[in-house]
Amino acid sequence: LSLPSTLLSIGDDAFYCCGFTSELSIPENVEYIGLGAFDGCRYLYGSLRLPDKLKTIGRYAFDGCTGLTGSLEIPKGVVNIPDYAFRSCGFNGNLILHNNINILGSGAFENCHFKGEIVLPQKLMIIEDGVFERCDFSGELIFPKSLVSIGRSAFAYNRRLIGSLEFPEGLETIGENAFADCSYLEKLVFPKSLEVIRKCAFQNCYGVGSIVCKSDIPANIHPSTFDGIAEDNLSLEVPESAITQYHTAQGWCDFKRITAHHELVCKPSVACALSTEHKQLLYIDAEGDWEVESIPAWCELSQNSGSKKSEITLTVKASSATENREGDIVFRL
Numbered sequence: 513l514s515l516p517s518t519l520l521s522i523g524d525d526a527f528y529c530c531g532f533t534s535e536l537s538i539p540e541n542v543e544y545i546g547l548g549a550f551d552g553c554r555y556l557y558g559s560l561r562l563p564d565k566l567k568t569i570g571r572y573a574f575d576g577c578t579g580l581t582g583s584l585e586i587p588k589g590v591v592n593i594p595d596y597a598f599r600s601c602g603f604n605g606n607l608i609l610h611n612n613i614n615i616l617g618s619g620a621f622e623n624c625h626f627k628g629e630i631v632l633p634q635k636l637m638i639i640e641d642g643v644f645e646r647c648d649f650s651g652e653l654i655f656p657k658s659l660v661s662i663g664r665s666a667f668a669y670n671r672r673l674i675g676s677l678e679f680p681e682g683l684e685t686i687g688e689n690a691f692a693d694c695s696y697l698e699k700l701v702f703p704k705s706l707e708v709i710r711k712c713a714f715q716n717c718y719g720v721g722s723i724v725c726k727s728d729i730p731a732n733i734h735p736s737t738f739d740g741i742a743e744d745n746l747s748l749e750v751p752e753s754a755i756t757q758y759h760t761a762q763g764w765c766d767f768k769r770i771t772a773h774h775e776l777v778c779k780p781s782v783a784c785a786l787s788t789e790h791k792q793l794l795y796i797d798a799e800g801d802w803e804v805e806s807i808p809a810w811c812e813l814s815q816n817s818g819s820k821k822s823e824i825t826l827t828v829k830a831s832s833a834t835e836n837r838e839g840d841i842v843f844r845l
Contacts, residue, residue, distance in 0.1 A: 528730060580605060641687065699721065722747050733764065789828065
């Protein structure tokens with residue numbers, strides 16, 4: 513397939529299911545690629561480089577182009593990735609999305625094999641159904657603050673995602689099977705704004721050992737939302753004033769350990785010493801930056817500020833007096 517350098521537009525179904533056996537080279541001046549333009553062209557091979565002037569990609573544009581490999585970078589002029597645009601392509605490199613993209617359509621990258629971390633656009637508002645289903649992303653997943661909805665099976669079967677999922681304030685809905693079989697996730701943090709988590713959203717996320725809910729009103733969940741998670745053993749942390757509501761809410765009541773959530777925790781919370789100098793390790797687990805607001809004059813810390821998880825040393829100075837000393841070290845988030 514040889515396309516002329518003067519080409520500006522590739523129309524709907526232009527090469528639908530054609531049998532070309534060549535690399536696909538799209539000319540630099542192309543601004544528009546229509547619906548299904550290369551749909552089913554499974555014998556095209558090599559890396560796909562989209563031209564910098566491209567502004568529009570149609571639905572199903574490269575659906576089923578299994579021979580296309582390598583990485584994919586979306587040009588800055590494209591702000592919406594439509595439904596099934598790159599479904600079942602053979603990409604096995606990185607996916608590079610620019611920050612002005614605000615919608616990822618249903619199945620846009622479903623069943624591709626991108627590797628490495630996925631960096632989501634900062635202005636992204638909606639992740640539709642199945643966008644990254646059966647991809648192979650790894651590392652921690654960080655959501656943009658603008659996100660309001662995550663669709664059905666959006667990240668299902670991304671088994672190499674790890675660490676914590678902290679959902680942004682403003683998110684309202686997590687769809688059915690959204691993170692099913694993401695078995696290496698360790699912690700889920702749900703915002704106050706969350707209203708609905710649909711069935712099987714976290715099915716078989718065996719690695720989750722901690723869930724934090726920041727809302728006083730339990731989100732509506734299905735009895736199967738957390739199927740496969742050890743509800744008897746993990747800690748469900750909720751606002752202290754809402755413990756009773758979670759104990760009686762559908763789905764949430766299945767968790768046996770519902771405790772008050774504190775955004776900054778110091779363990780141990782009490783240190784005891786004799787009159788001689790005493791050193792003790794303290795473990796800080798905070799949701800952000802922290803600092804010491806006050807400390808008794810006869811105590812010292814190896815650091816007075818930090819971020820998130822920290823290990824610090826407390827030194828209680830020696831005393832020649834016989835009376836007891838008591839005091840508080842106050843940490844502030």
